[in-house]
Amino acid sequence: MARPFASIPRTAWLLGLTSLLADISSELVYPLIPIFLTATLGAPVAAVGLVEGVAEATASATRPLAGRWSDAAGARKPFVVAGYALAALGKLILFAAPTWGIALAGRAVDRFGKGVRTPPRDAMLADAAPPAMRGRVFGFHRAMDTLGAVVGPLLALAFLAAVGQEHLRWAIGLAAIPGAAAVLVVARVPETGAPPVATAERPATAHRRLPAAYWLFLGATAIFMVGNSSDAFLILRSKDLGLTTTSVVLAYVVYNAVYAILSYPAGALSDHLPRPAVVIGGQLVFAAVYLGFASASAPAAVWLLFPLYGAYIAATEGIVKAYIADLAPPDARTTALGIFQGLTGGLALVASLLAGVLWDAFGPRATFGFGAGAAILAAIATATLLASGRLRTT
Numbered sequence: 001m002a003r004p005f006a007s008i009p010r011t012a013w014l015l016g017l018t019s020l021l022a023d024i025s026s027e028l029v030y031p032l033i034p035i036f037l038t039a040t041l042g043a044p045v046a047a048v049g050l051v052e053g054v055a056e057a058t059a060s061a062t063r064p065l066a067g068r069w070s071d072a073a074g075a076r077k078p079f080v081v082a083g084y085a086l087a088a089l090g091k092l093i094l095f096a097a098p099t100w101g102i103a104l105a106g107r108a109v110d111r112f113g114k115g116v117r118t119p120p121r122d123a124m125l126a127d128a129a130p131p132a133m134r135g136r137v138f139g140f141h142r143a144m145d146t147l148g149a150v151v152g153p154l155l156a157l158a159f160l161a162a163v164g165q166e167h168l169r170w171a172i173g174l175a176a177i178p179g180a181a182a183v184l185v186v187a188r189v190p191e192t193g194a195p196p197v198a199t200a201e202r203p204a205t206a207h208r209r210l211p212a213a214y215w216l217f218l219g220a221t222a223i224f225m226v227g228n229s230s231d232a233f234l235i236l237r238s239k240d241l242g243l244t245t246t247s248v249v250l251a252y253v254v255y256n257a258v259y260a261i262l263s264y265p266a267g268a269l270s271d272h273l274p275r276p277a278v279v280i281g282g283q284l285v286f287a288a289v290y291l292g293f294a295s296a297s298a299p300a301a302v303w304l305l306f307p308l309y310g311a312y313i314a315a316t317e318g319i320v321k322a323y324i325a326d327l328a329p330p331d332a333r334t335t336a337l338g339i340f341q342g343l344t345g346g347l348a349l350v351a352s353l354l355a356g357v358l359w360d361a362f363g364p365r366a367t368f369g370f371g372a373g374a375a376i377l378a379a380i381a382t383a384t385l386l387a388s389g390r391l392r393t394t
Contacts, residue, residue: 067338083117139267
């Protein structure tokens with residue numbers, strides 16, 4: 001019987017293992033940060049929002065720059081290694097932080113590292129995979145990455161159950177170990193590099209070599225991202241419906257488990273169908289999930305909606321990256337990924353602010369109803385472009 005992952009290139013295996021270790025590190029820390037800031041460092045609740053807002057804004061702002069730097073240098077690996085190293089350093093700063101201001105600096109360094117590494121890492125994945133199997137390679141990587149998002153929160157729950165909240169600082173310090181291991185693994189990934197382009201052309205014109213289909217797909221996805229608010233609102237809604245904190249974390253783990261299980265099959269499917277068609281399906285599942293959260297009245301609904309949410313992201317996250325890699329010329333691939341990830345990350349911040357305003361003004365149904373509407377509009381826009389032939393890859 002054929003092994004399903006036998007065709008996955010060594011580079012993708014190494015990058016997948018790197019992401020697995022890095023995500024264990026990040027997701028072990030993430031659910032502990034609000035408690036660490038408020039209970040251990042004495043920060044006001046408002047500081048939690050500031051710290052995480054600065055952290056995510058740093059990652060979003062860095063990605064387009066990292067894409068251009070990588071294409072300008074004609075190299076990927078140095079940016080990827082540096083990014084994972086900065087993430088590990090950020091956790092050490094957080095571990096040692098005596099005040100919440102230093103903790104903010106640690107989170108910013110961590111997310112700066114994420115912004116630096118993500119576009120060139122995704123370009124390395126695209127370089128390693130022929131177009132006919134690019135979807136399954138990206139799906140495999142997302143599965144490995146998301147497996148870390150399953151293990152990390154479970155380790156956090158186990159830690160809290162075993163030693164209590166008074167040792168949160170040591171849990172954050174412990175998270176630096178898989179972070180450092182990720183750096184050691186990624187250092188073994190062979191450089192793929194970008195094809196040689198005249199140095200004078202690289203920084204200024206890489207974005208001009210991107211085809212019209214790229215910009216059209218970017219515009220359609222932007223519609224979707226305006227309604228794609230932070231997962232924190234799903235967690236808040238789950239609490240609002242009556243789940244305990246432990247149950248909410250476990251539901252989040254189930255979501256990540258479904259995401260991990262379905263990422264590879266969804267990626268493989270996108271190698272046989274037009275990738276935008278798979279993305280449209282994912283957007284429609286997202287709309288159904290958000291409508292479900294808008295109308296739910298009992299906690300049992302959460303256990304159905306979170307797994308469906310995992311199916312949505314399996315059908316979009318890696319496949320969108322594979323499609324961007326299909327569209328972009330090799331020498332502008334990192335730039336294309338960086339612009340896309342930077343814009344969508346920035347719009348995710350806007351979406352979260354808007355979701356909070358809608359929640360406060362009109363309640364959770366307005367937040368989730370708006371998100372569902374944006375997803376449906378984006379699916380219609382993408383389907384129209386696909387049917388017209390304007391999303392063809394060359």
